[in-house]
Amino acid sequence: MRTYVLKRLVQIVPTVLMITFVVFVMMRSVPGDPVVSVLGDAYTEEDAIKAREAYGLNKPIVVQYFIWLGKLVQGDWGASILTGRPVLQDVLIRLPVTLELIVLSMFVALVIAVPAAIIGALRQNTWADYTATTAAMIGVSIPEFFIGVLLLLGFSIGLGGLLPSSGWVYLPGTCPSIVCRASLWGNTQHVLMPAFALGVGRAAILTRLLRASMLEVIRTEYVTTARAKGLSERPVVFKHALKNALIPTVTVMGLQVGFLIGGAIVVETLFAMPGLGTFGIDAIVARDYQQVQGFALITALAFVVINLLVDLTYTFLDPRIRYA
Amino acid sequence: MANGGESLRGALGEAALPAGIAVSSAGARSESPLRRAIHRLRKSTTAVIGVVIVAALLLVALFADALAPQSPIANDQTQTFARPSFGHPLGTDQLGRDMLSRVIHGTRISLLVGVSSVLLALFVGVPLGLIAGYYGGRVDSVVMRTMDLILAFPIYLLAIILMVIFTPTAGLIGTIKVTGAIAIVRIPIYARLVRGSVLSIKEKEYIEACRALGVRDPLILARHVLPNCLAPIIVTTTLGIATSIIVEATLSFLGLGTQPPTPSWGWDLKANVAFIQANPWLSLFPGLAIFVTVLGFNLFGDGLRDALDPRLK
Secondary structure (H helix, E strand, C coil), X not given: CHHHHHHHHHHHHHHHHHHHHHHHHHHHCCCXXXXXXXXXXXXXXXXXXXXXXXXXXXXXHHHHHHHHHHHHHCCCCCECCCCCCEHHHHXXXXXXXXXXXXXXXXXXXXXXXXXXXXXXXXXXXXXHHHHHHHHHHHHHHCCHXXXXXXXXXXXXXXXXXXXXXXXXXXXXXXXXXXXXXXXXXXXXXXXXXXXXXXXXXXXXXXXXXXXXXXXXHCCCHHHHHHHHCCCCHHHHHHHHHHHHHHHHHHHHHHHCHHHHHHHHHHHHHHCCCXXXXXXXXXXXXXXXXXXXXXXXXXXXXXXXXXXXXHHHXXXXXXXXCCCC | CHHHHHHHHHHHHHHHHHHHHHXXXXXXXXXXXXHHHHHHHHHCHHHHHXXXXXXXXXXXXXXXXXXXXXXXXXXXXXXXXXXXXCCCCCCECCCCCEHHHHHHHHHHHHHHHHHHHHHHHHHHHHHHHHHHHHHCHHHHHHHHHHHHHHHCCCHHHHHHHXXXXXXXXXXXXXXXXXXXXXXXXXXXXXXXXXXXXXXXXXXCHHHHHHHHCCCCHHHHHHHHHHHHCHHHHHHHHHHHHHHHHHHHHHHHHCCCCCECCCCCXXXXXXXXXXXXXXXXXXXXXXXXXXXXXXXXXXXXXXXXXXXXXXXXX
């Protein structure tokens, strides 16, 4: 097991290198020159050449990449071309916001999906099942930002500003500067709608998958055996059926990570949250090379680490699966 | 060449016959598999609802000019933020443009990008999957590693960067750019799907029979391998259109889709969120339009899957 994890951790390296390299090359093929926006109105050809030299932008792309990589292994993520702020510092400030959003939205998804899928599967073709499957069908068809808009209409405007429509209050202790606000209650108010906007879509996908695999599992012989030996319904459903039904579901949820990252960008944009999603999209649009590299790196890391966690979850769900 | 093709077709027809009989003898003899699938599709209420929604949207897109009461891009400074009324059933936006007309015309961009990006992805992905699966070896490695490279990316990261490279613009050119960006990120899905099917199909006896008869590879691939992996392709295509429409709306929402003044639902929704307090309906209707469209393709796709592969039900 330990060797397997180590092997997988080593395999992460080429994937991350490849993603960051492709992003590096792609960003530099975006038409236009970031030096122009850095210099602004004071632009002269002479200054531009100096600036390009200062940022190392006059070197070949591959050389630039290895310079970036060389600094990275020393813990230097570079500094923003536009603001001069260290990229790592910005990433670390914004990471907790996005992590909180994603973890809570997955929690929302599980809390909705697991009961809905179990009821749907156990009472197949009843009204409860139809309600669950219809709701799930609607859920997979609504983009996150429209759920967000509906929540805004309901809770921010409809209920007289019960929940704030934008901005952020940090969790106590995570406040990055002296000007920001931090309180548990304020944070809860700000994170509720974004977490639901992102979670509802995942809940719908999860419900559909889990219901389908539950339906398969409850017809297997070991579930019949469990019932026949006199187990009550609860351990049959949770220990025998649900655990096995979760295996294919977890796989697909792992594949959904790419969509979750897009969802985070959209939801953070809609609710004006200071997270990694807004950081990334702003950096890409402004062509801030260093910030984009930082965003690509943290996204690639998250992507491969979550996929590793998904694979490790299998051993918990099905002890027969062993990684040598 | 033409004659050779004709005689081959005759030989192929016979070679493919045993497989054809084996399939149809499993069910009612008088009905073709296609007929049975259509019959099953018609029995499913949800699939019929999906087909009706998709058909209605196609009509709206085709006849948008006739259906829309006004031009979707005509500004009217005297009519900004008009509330829904007889003249403007969905009100007007900050430039005084009629929202109903914009929502109607938005159907075009959404359907055009949704359908054409999937077709483009199919056009590239299916041949790649066929070749990789059929020839195996080095060809397979090169093609599939390239596909894995695209799949290794979080889909939105790639689509967003591609759109920044293409630089979003308005009108038809802008629409083509979005279509291209979405198609590129979707190609691997079809390549992998087709390759998987081909791997099992190429071991079948009727393919061996074709080879023994001296049929050339392109013909085997086009006439015997491809038709046999069509069912999963059709289902994935329909559901893929739903996904592509969401991706298009999301890119638009982030300001990276087709640019204004071309009406696009995602853009209209985002632009009007700023005014949601006083004019809540302005964001509501473009959002509803996206939802109904995606729902239609999802219902249709689900119905197709059940109809084409009853074992999955």
